[in-house]
Amino acid sequence: MERNTQQRQAILNAFDKAERPLSIQEILELAQDDCPGLGIATIYRNIKALVGDNKLISVEMPGGVAYYETPGHKHHHHFSCTNCQKVFDVEKCGLNIKTLVPDGFTLERHEILLYGTCGSCSR
Amino acid sequence: MERNTQQRQAILNAFDKAERPLSIQEILELAQDDCPGLGIATIYRNIKALVGDNKLISVEMPGGVAYYETPGHKHHHHFSCTNCQKVFDVEKCGLNIKTLVPDGFTLERHEILLYGTCGSCSR
DNA sequence: ATAGGTGCAAACAGTTTGCATGTAT
């Protein structure tokens, strides 16, 4: 992943436009606005390379759908709208997760998933 | 889902034996001990029916793999071992999740996923 | 006896890969 192709630009631009975690399908649709004809295989290849380079982070949400977001945010979690299926960042954390870990287990990381309806869908 | 078939017995028995959330593949392997020749389609059909009847609950874990567990536990969360891939219940919760929800969003439920190594793999 | 369940194989959906062509350097 070294060249600066139109396709790769369009993919990164999708994240700038959206400002929230995106699924593969969402990335495809947004990036095709900039780059018609962009193929799904190119999305998968670029996303995999970008995740490998730590230029994107994957957020695996239930339902078997992976979302991706740009790194550099501070520690945060995710809210999944059960109506529109969009995923949003939740900036706060501050919970004492360590109290949950069973004896003998070693905690590496944690994820908190919130489900409900987002601002637009709650109205 | 009304009949009490050998296959269905073997599937439910797998959960009794395991006492932890199981993936489709884990269910298949355990249930085939009791019922050789059991087909994967039967697992999917039974699991879907049992979840529909609230006789099983699905726990969607990252990586696109769904786990299933018996209901009736109190509110709890899950620990996923990054070494052996097994999923364990975490009985405690008691965190104040509501403080995380953004303004205008409506929270329906939450899931906390812990990742690390389990008791056996930490040794 | 018969409605519902099973196993197999085919169908599907999402993801990955091989290959000839295109393009950024």
Add this chain to the structure above:
DNA sequence: ATACATGCAAACTGTTTGCACCTAT
């Protein structure tokens, strides 16, 4: 010029479905 990236189509993997046969009731 050339090595890397793309688009297409084929291959794969996990899940679902159609259908003839089987079995619990």
